[in-house]
Amino acid sequence: MSNIQLIIEERAADIGKFLVGRLLPFRQKRMIGPFIYLDHMGPVKLNKRDQMDILPHPHIGLSTLTFLFEGSIMHRDTLGNAVEIQPGAVNWMTAGKGIVHSERTPDHLRNENKIMHGLQIWVALPKDLEQIDPEFFHIEAQQLPSWEEDGLQFKLVAGEVLGHRSPVPVYSPLYMLEIKSTKRQTVNLEGKLFGESGLYILEGGIESEENRFGPKQILVAKNATLCEFTIEANSTVYIFGGDAFPEERFIDWNFVATSKDLIQEAKQKWIAQEFDKIPGDEEEFVPYPTFPKK
Template identity: 75%
Template sequence: MSNIKLIIEERAADIGKFMVGRLLPFRQKRMVGPFIYIDHMGPVKLSERDNFDVLPHPHVGLSTLTFLFEGSIMHRDALGNEVEIKPGAVNWMTAGKGIVHSERTPEYLRDSELFMHGLQIWVALPKDLEQMDPQFSHITENEIPRWTEGDVQFKLVAGEAFGKKSPVPVFSKLFMLEIKSKTKQTINIGNELYGESSLYILEGAIESEGNVFEPKQLLVAKDSTLCEFTIHENSTIYIFGGEPFPEERFIDWNFVSSSKELIEDAKTKWDQQLFDKIEGDDTEYIPYPVPRNFRIKS
């Protein structure tokens, strides 16, 4: 990977119950392709008195991708979906013009100790789809394309790459790859990717041009080819990216859009509790935070 442009270190962010490691957005790189938000969640041990409870909250203009390594989350949304997210599966919720969802420890685990570890990701929608009707898909682990080259295991979590396509119903050209190796190997991505790309080290290390990069780092490439790098033994990495959008994106709390006016409308609608509610989980919610001053540009 001889074309590293930027190294982004995980930064601590408080999401209520525990701290996460924030990778995107970053002041010097707001998006990588359509990926606008990436949090590394955990690993953290939750006691029987400290369950994972993210109260009902809204989104517009984006798709959320939840991918767990450990733990379990019960997803509920205003479309009526109630699905338990388990390690290796992909939870893909497209907010479009607006949706409310909650994420909680499943009832059968609420009196147990629980480890939580995974990635929470937002993918911005193309401008012409920002106001689409909300949708939801849950892709099980065995539906995700996977293949092996020597000692290296590949998994195409979302998007298209290497002549393969994930069943996750994305709305723009993107890729999210998992690469695992138990032995030290040289990997040549070549020109299989496109647009922008970045490489996240979950565990282990990679080596490029004599430099060793370790966990909690997102390496942003100058171009998508990523060229060649060495993955160390017992390593797991993720490669994110895709075609960037021609328009800038704004982000304010849980709202993403190419239009500031649409974000203001969403904020007002949430303040007045005009979003559709989650049946069976509608007695509490996360209020819009004050002050209203968080915006990014891509």
């Protein structure tokens, strides 16, 4: 019997000047554990005239996780943080009751050709923490637990699993695990995962129950504790998930909450421009989108 509950294909989504591959949410699977949103950005080639300029925009009720494979992003937020994120590092921003941030091409790269490639992820907060004060943490690549086992290279981006714990300060039981292979072999994680689990194939491929799956797909497990598959040579996959929340989460634009009232309050506050401003990035902002009537 197959342990694969659902196969999610990457879908194009417009985030302004960029098209990204959206993987979550999906109509048949809104969340995997606490993970509520996953975009694969790029790889996008930018010339000297093209920049990544995602203007100031708000969030509530979640943590964002930015993880780059190539390129560089300058993060600024209303807490006063101004941090350049580079490949392999983790930006972990907890919105809580509300934060505004921008993501731009750093000044030193604006007159160069460049590539943008990475993952943008939202992790919902537990109900009792969704209105906490906002926080921001930057974890350098060398701080993430990395190890080799049975010819596989592991890196724990966030959470706790397989006897390792990432320094990323998460708020509920979860994991985001990178696995790289140099040869074809079996990966057996039976009994080592928990909660709900998804497997995202970045490059290469895997085989499960005599079926092959390639890049830009998420496989959702029926039972996370029965995770076993064959990974092809020169492949990179991400296994992510954790304990699901008992309450439903509502999403409206950049807002996530257990209550539609909280979302409506944040929406009106943003329209009135009552959120705090970002020091050094105060002139522009992303307006609340107006959706055409059906």
